[in-house]
Amino acid sequence: MSVAEQTPEVRVSQPKMPPKRNGRWAGYRHLLWARMLELKREPEVVFWVFVFPLLLAAGLGIAFREKPAGASPVAIVAGAGAQQAESLLENSPQHGSFKIEVQDDAAARKGFRLGKYDLVIKPNNAGGLTYLYDPARPESVLARSEVNDALQTAAGRKEVIVTSEVVSSEPGSRYIDFLIPGLLGMNLMNSGMWGVGFALVDMRQRKLLKRFVGTPMRRGDFLLALMSSRLVLMVIEIGLLLALGVVFFNMRVLGSLFTITLLGSVGALCFGGVGLLTASRAQKIESVSGLMNLVMMPMWIFSGVFFSYERFPAVAQPLIKALPLTALNDALRASILEGTPLLHLWPRLLVMASWGGISFLLALRWFRWT
Amino acid sequence: MPIAIQCRDLRKTYQGKVEAVRGLNLEIQTGECFGLLGPNGAGKTTTIEILEGLLEPTSGQVSILGHSWSENSREMREWLGISLQETRLSEKLSVRETVDLFASFYREPRSTDEVLEELQLTEKADSWVGKLSGGQRQRLAVATALVCNPKILFLDEPTTGLDPQSRRQLWDIIREFQRNGGTVLLTTHYMDEAERLCDRLAIVDHGQIIAEGSPADLIERLGGHHVVEFAVSSNGNGPADPAVWPSLPGVESVLESDGMMALSVKEPHLTIPALLDAVEKQGSRLEHLSTRQASLEDVFVRLTGRHLREE
Ligand SMILES: Nc1ncnc2c1ncn2[C@@H]1O[C@H](COP(=O)(O)OP(=O)(O)OP(=O)(O)O)[C@@H](O)[C@H]1O
Ligand SMILES: [Mg+2]
Numbered sequence: 001m002s003v004a005e006q007t008p009e010v011r012v013s014q015p016k017m018p019p020k021r022n023g024r025w026a027g028y029r030h031l032l033w034a035r036m037l038e039l040k041r042e043p044e045v046v047f048w049v050f051v052f053p054l055l056l057a058a059g060l061g062i063a064f065r066e067k068p069a070g071a072s073p074v075a076i077v078a079g080a081g082a083q084q085a086e087s088l089l090e091n092s093p094q095h096g097s098f099k100i101e102v103q104d105d106a107a108a109r110k111g112f113r114l115g116k117y118d119l120v121i122k123p124n125n126a127g128g129l130t131y132l133y134d135p136a137r138p139e140s141v142l143a144r145s146e147v148n149d150a151l152q153t154a155a156g157r158k159e160v161i162v163t164s165e166v167v168s169s170e171p172g173s174r175y176i177d178f179l180i181p182g183l184l185g186m187n188l189m190n191s192g193m194w195g196v197g198f199a200l201v202d203m204r205q206r207k208l209l210k211r212f213v214g215t216p217m218r219r220g221d222f223l224l225a226l227m228s229s230r231l232v233l234m235v236i237e238i239g240l241l242l243a244l245g246v247v248f249f250n251m252r253v254l255g256s257l258f259t260i261t262l263l264g265s266v267g268a269l270c271f272g273g274v275g276l277l278t279a280s281r282a283q284k285i286e287s288v289s290g291l292m293n294l295v296m297m298p299m300w301i302f303s304g305v306f307f308s309y310e311r312f313p314a315v316a317q318p319l320i321k322a323l324p325l326t327a328l329n330d331a332l333r334a335s336i337l338e339g340t341p342l343l344h345l346w347p348r349l350l351v352m353a354s355w356g357g358i359s360f361l362l363a364l365r366w367f368r369w370t
Numbered sequence: 371m372p373i374a375i376q377c378r379d380l381r382k383t384y385q386g387k388v389e390a391v392r393g394l395n396l397e398i399q400t401g402e403c404f405g406l407l408g409p410n411g412a413g414k415t416t417t418i419e420i421l422e423g424l425l426e427p428t429s430g431q432v433s434i435l436g437h438s439w440s441e442n443s444r445e446m447r448e449w450l451g452i453s454l455q456e457t458r459l460s461e462k463l464s465v466r467e468t469v470d471l472f473a474s475f476y477r478e479p480r481s482t483d484e485v486l487e488e489l490q491l492t493e494k495a496d497s498w499v500g501k502l503s504g505g506q507r508q509r510l511a512v513a514t515a516l517v518c519n520p521k522i523l524f525l526d527e528p529t530t531g532l533d534p535q536s537r538r539q540l541w542d543i544i545r546e547f548q549r550n551g552g553t554v555l556l557t558t559h560y561m562d563e564a565e566r567l568c569d570r571l572a573i574v575d576h577g578q579i580i581a582e583g584s585p586a587d588l589i590e591r592l593g594g595h596h597v598v599e600f601a602v603s604s605n606g607n608g609p610a611d612p613a614v615w616p617s618l619p620g621v622e623s624v625l626e627s628d629g630m631m632a633l634s635v636k637e638p639h640l641t642i643p644a645l646l647d648a649v650e651k652q653g654s655r656l657e658h659l660s661t662r663q664a665s666l667e668d669v670f671v672r673l674t675g676r677h678l679r680e681e
Contacts, residue, residue: 021478030474034463041462041498206458214424214454215475215518216447370424 027217031225036232039195049195049233053187054244057180060306061249064175071099072118072143075108081123085151092150098143108132118143177252180245181332182305187237188264189299189325192271193292195230197279201288204279210370219369227272234268235261242336254339262342263335266349267328270356274324277359280366299325327351372436374400374522374553375421380430382416382577390416391427392577398570400435400521403544403554405568407561407666409674413577414557415455418526421555422452435521448476451520453511455527455557461500465491465510468499472514485517489543505536512543523547525556529563541567561666573670580673585666592669598633598641598661602654614652618644623672634664634672 039045074089076082082102089100103111111117112132118140120132129151133144153159203209212222238260245251253260278295282288302309302316303325312320320326331348334340375398382391391413398404406414419425421432423439423446432439437446459468466482473479486492489509494502502510508528515523525544529537537560544567548554558564564571565585572582581588589595615624615631620641622634635641638661649656 020481022474022476026474030471034460034467034471037467038460038462207454207456208459210424211452211454211457211459211514212475214422214447214450214452215472216444216477217475 025221028221028225031217031222032228035199035225035229039229039233045195049187049191049237050240053183053237053241057176057183057241057244058248060179061176061245064179065249071097072139072146073099073101073116074119074121074143074147075101075103075111075117077105077108077120077122078102079105079123081127081129085121085123085129088151088154089147092154094146094150094153097146098150119147121147174249176245176249177337178308178333179306180241180249180251181336182329184238184241184264185267185303185325185329185332186300186305187241188234188267188328189271189296191233191237192230192268193275193278193296195233196226196272196275197288197292198275198285199226200276200279201282201285204283204368204370205285207370213369223276227269230268230272231265234264238264253336255335259335259342260332263328263331263345263349266352266356267324267332270324270328270352270359273356273359273363276363276367280363281368299323302326304329322351324352324355372400373433374398374402375404375432375434375555377417377421377432378430380417380420380432381428382413382420382425383428390577391420394430394574394577394579396421396572396579398553398555400553401548401551402569403548403556403567405564405571406555406557406574407559407564407571407670408557408574409559412574414574415526416577417574418524418555418557419454422450422524423447448518449521451515451518451523453515453523453525453528457511459499459507459510459514462498464496464498465502465513466495468510469513469517473517476518478519479517480519482517485513488516488546489513490539505532508532508536509540512540516543516547520552522553522555525554527557527559529558529560537563561670565666573666573673575674581669588669589664589666592672595664596635596638596661597664597668598635598638598645599630599658600633600645600656600660601630601658602649602652603657604652604654614648615645618648625671630658632668632671634668 039049076085086100086102089095089098101117105122108117108120108122109132112120112134118133118137122130122132124130131144131148134140200209203212213219242251242253242260246253274295275292278291279288282291299305302312302320303323304320305325309317309320309326321330327348331345331352334345334348335342375396377394377396380391380394380396381389383389394413394417396404396417406417408414416425420427421434423432423434423443434446435449439446463471465486469482469485473482483492483495486495489512491506491509491513494506499507499510508531512525512528515525523544528544529540532540541563544554544556556567568585570582570584571588572579573588574580581592583591612624612626612631615621615633618633618641620635620637622636624634625632633641633645642659642661645659646656
């Protein structure tokens, strides 16, 4: 075999500029910076991570805001006795809480079916009244008892026990107060899983991971940069949601910002670890999407994001409490709403740390760079 | 001169059944530009990725500048500039940011601006990768390989999909790198590329090297010097008898494709008159006749009976 006999000179590639030397953390810094730039330039990310939770919180907060119990719409079926019932109600002390309409039987029933009326009052032949109400509809039950009280008092019933009332609509006990920490937890889960899992599989599919592995890049630095980018986003996510709660819904944040941020960090890292594990081998975006939804679905439902998990049967409680999102939501609520100090939250932190830590270790074992 | 890349009896079997590489030996000298030439699925990418330390071979040894991947791979990666067959770099980063990112992984990278200028990407330095043309992306991929100031450049089909002008530009860059003492291993489908760029090349088929040498050497040894192509139509006397052609004087081999006969010959001035006689004797009519210099394509067809790029 004839080998071209040439004598290449020693490397003469003379860089025109003096060579720069990279320090130990140059790769990490650039990876983190590149990741942040990419996220910033991706409108979908900005929407789903920042705008969407705010819209959700604002929408739900407005829909479930505490309104002075509005006047209950009540229909009285026209006929003998209708006139009398109406004037009794009009003259009762509670008359402000009803909106009375006199309708014929069919229209009243139809209106009741469609939810237009909470209650239908029908004078009967015996000179009394019949209430048509739906025990499954809280507002219907309420209307029935209020109307009954009003009619009875107006007709001369005496109260036997003297009572007085205090109205409670304190910040801290409203639905929005319950909701915002839950949304915060859910958002940290969603963006942690997608931000790590999706990004990794996407890079694997694009053969970018393989290309990175072909350089002296430290693999640990790469994962560290990915996790760090999650922490940066986490701070922004928490800040925005809490600000929304405080500014628009008068929410009171009792826990210290330090505690909340620390809880957020543990949560973000925990879900980053779970995301890493989910994405450790998948080659295709489609397969990892399915897998991630499978992992997150139970937590959306059971972990008390939108409503308390106490509603689920007692046997399921220990399982529900072992879910990482339940732990995060509980810890966030305890800190934000009750000001529980960090030290008392250790069982919840332990749950998150275990999920995150075990996932991370398994992911490192199974992770495929190519 | 030390050996830059060496591999012995390299084998790679995917999932226990697809034998992509079957006993491949290579020895590439420092300062050489070496080409792996072969059709789709020949095992070029598999081979080059094993040499780059990105794939584990099923068996066989690899040594890069005297080191093996199991010893100190991190140090070895400082020496290699790699461009994979298909890498989709992040679309939302600019050209400069991308090159800077890759530069940051190396201890002593070259300056980004210098590399961008060399690859004529300075104008596009601040454009997002997603907005680049195919050729510009290819050049960017090479830029990420060159920015580390490598000793060895691995390029997997660097010019596929480029227009002729961009291909020439890239060849110039590769030559420049080589002139400065660098070693290049590239894979390609293109004969002309291999012929002009490579000092030596290996023709790979079904995971094995079927011929190796300098382009001129291979053509001389295996292609004959000239190729006589012709087509005949029978004059109603039945088809021309194909047994005649190999026995013509000076013919080394005969190939037929799509009714066109191709004879590899040493001395066309002896073969052509004999060919015309034979055609006349058979009562056939000559439809086409041309001669040309043999090329690598002929070498490949001669070796495998197939064309390198099945169009
Ligand atoms: N990950 C894989 N799993 C299974 N089979 C594979 C894998 N990668 C490649 N192969 C098979 O190995 C053989 C060689 O593939 P390789 O990519 O090395 O060919 P190539 O010469 O680079 O082809 P091309 O010119 O198309 O790039 C092919 O038959 C291919 O199908
Ligand atoms: Mg290939």
